[in-house]
Amino acid sequence: MVKVAKPKVNGSIGNGNITSEFTMNNPNIPACVLKVEVLKWFLVCTVACTCVVVVYIQWTHIWMLRAEMCEITQRFRNFRPLETARTEAGVCCDSAVCYGVCCYHRFPERRKHDRYKRDVTEQRKPRKRRQTERHTFIHLVPVSSQSYNDHDTTVLSWAVGQSRGEGLQVSGDTVTVEAEGTYFIYSQVLYKNTTWLMGHVITKRLKGAETKLMKCLKSMPSSVSQPLNTCYTAGIYFLESGSTLQLSVPRKSAELILTAHATFMGLFSI
Secondary structure, three states, rough: OOOOOOOOOOOOOOOOOOOOOHHHOOOOHHHHHHHHHHHHHHHHHHHHHHOOOOHHHHHHHHHHHHHHHHHHHHHHHOOHHHHHHHHHHOOOHHHHHOOOHHHHOOHHHHHHHHHHHHHHHHHHHHHHHHHHHHOOEEEEEEEEEEEOOOEEEEEEEEEEEEEOOOOOOOOOOOOEEEEEEEEEEEEEEEEEEOOOOEEEEEEEEEEOOOEEEEEEEEEOOOOOOOOEOOOOEEEEEEOOOOOOEEEEEEEOOOOOOOOOOOOEEEEEEE
């Protein structure tokens, strides 16, 4: 049995070039034995370094836990007794009873923040209600149409389908604006006419002045027995108090479908 001495390594293991005083004095020792011994020492050193690192990490973790426990202990020393908290109108929760702590007493800044948030919410609620009350709209459905041969027009008369507020009033074929503001206006007409082009106009009248706000044109089909087509238009306009709106078709005796789902008009404040 060969007694192997501890080699003194001066080379690298990876490329197989190992030179040492031991190999020079003992040339009969096989190279594989030397490699095994060197590998053993390398594994021992690796395990030792790993153990040192693990111990250091564990010690650091324990030190952090001790520091955290000291901080928690210092906080609990500053807590007030449960009886003192009750006498000062603090609201105590069940989870804090075992510590003799009042939640609202421990965090007065949270109580102030909650009270401020509640006050701000209560102030905003009436404002939202007032804005809803000012939101006025009216939706009109057709009742009848009347043709004027002198002006070559057909005018529609309306009835209120839905409405809210008193800023808009309908009378026959006109809508009167009583509360000035910016309004979204929309309209649609279903035509049943053999004329190749149909359309309608929304006109605003104020103190004798007449302004055409919107026009809608639509070509009619000519290859069917009953030509039907709709024309929809919408826009945003500022309407003064006392102004009136009227929808008219620039063609006398125009054939229209007067149903609520096909022909309608409306406006609402924005």
